[in-house]
Amino acid sequence: MAEKGGKGFSLPPKGGKSSIKSSPLKEASIKGKDDSSTKKKGRKVQFDSEAVNFSSKSGGKDSPTTFPKGKGDKGASGGKGSVSKVPQPLELRIEQELPKNAKCLMACEAAEILEGIQDRMTTLSKDPSIKIPVSFDKGLQYAKRGSHYTNTQSVRRSLETLTKYSVMDGEICVIANVCPDNVDEAFALIPSLKAKRSIVSDPLNDVLIDLAMVKK
């Protein structure tokens, strides 16, 4: 008993439970427990849904806030809706994350540039103080493997036509690197394109046909 008492002091909620258990009115205690647990759960759910509700309907209706019950119900339904929305498809946000003076390169373009540098490197590497870093070799290897096309310029030219349809530079490069076989594959792999599906679909299809022609 002394130990339990000690526990009770250090951990108030546990102590409360243990004291209830030790009390002779077991049924009452179980009921009490259940009540408390359900209450807790209920509260938690409400808190969550309220939080979601506020964020999602911040500029929306003010009337529900005057009726607490109605608010609870609406909150629950709103919560469900938003929970199903949470696992959003991962979208590319290259433009937001990168400094403005950066230009996306397709793997085939990068391979061309790096191969040019490699030639320069071999002459430079006579100087023993300059080492070719590991990341250069790996980068070059990766770029070479990723370049699926015979003609880089024509790939860039045909993909550039998509910029008219507000396809971002980053998206264009991913299309080039992935080299999808059809429009569905492109949309599945680059979910950010789906928002513009209706306008992009046809021109993208033409571009993919062009790409297939210059594919290795």
Next chain:
Amino acid sequence: MFFHIVMERNMQLHPRHFGRNLRENIVSKLMKDVEGTCSGRHGFVVAITGIENIGKGLIRDGTGFVTFPVKYQCVVFRPFKGEILEAVVTMVNKMGFFAEAGPVQIFVSNHLIPDDMEFQSGDMPNYTTSDGSVKIQKDSEVRLKIIGTRVDATEIFCIGTIKDDFLGVINDPATA
């Protein structure tokens, strides 16, 4: 994905490097300092492709070192969340597998491998479908999607998934 980007850096140079070869010395020091480094914002600096300009040097008080602001173009490689990459598998274990895309390491957990693929241990550990038609082992090429990145001082680690449409093995070394 690769990027072409203009960056700026202040290079400190010892007076012994001054003279006719000043420019070459600055450039070679820049290459030594910058190539192969990694930052969260830019990713890996793969190679310097050109020098835009070298500004006027400023003598540092008391040391004699001179600081030159250098603007240079370089090719960087940085993975993004949501990007699709083609990577080569480097190690397979029961937790998942590691793959490499250029200088970047990617881990694909077994939770992010399709449920119909099971781990097979042995001297060549692999993930195989029940009918044996698809196999992921060392040196397999996989197409994966980046879902998370962590940047270290010298490395970038990514978490990838192949549990989605159009992702998975693209080239099997055993059958090729």
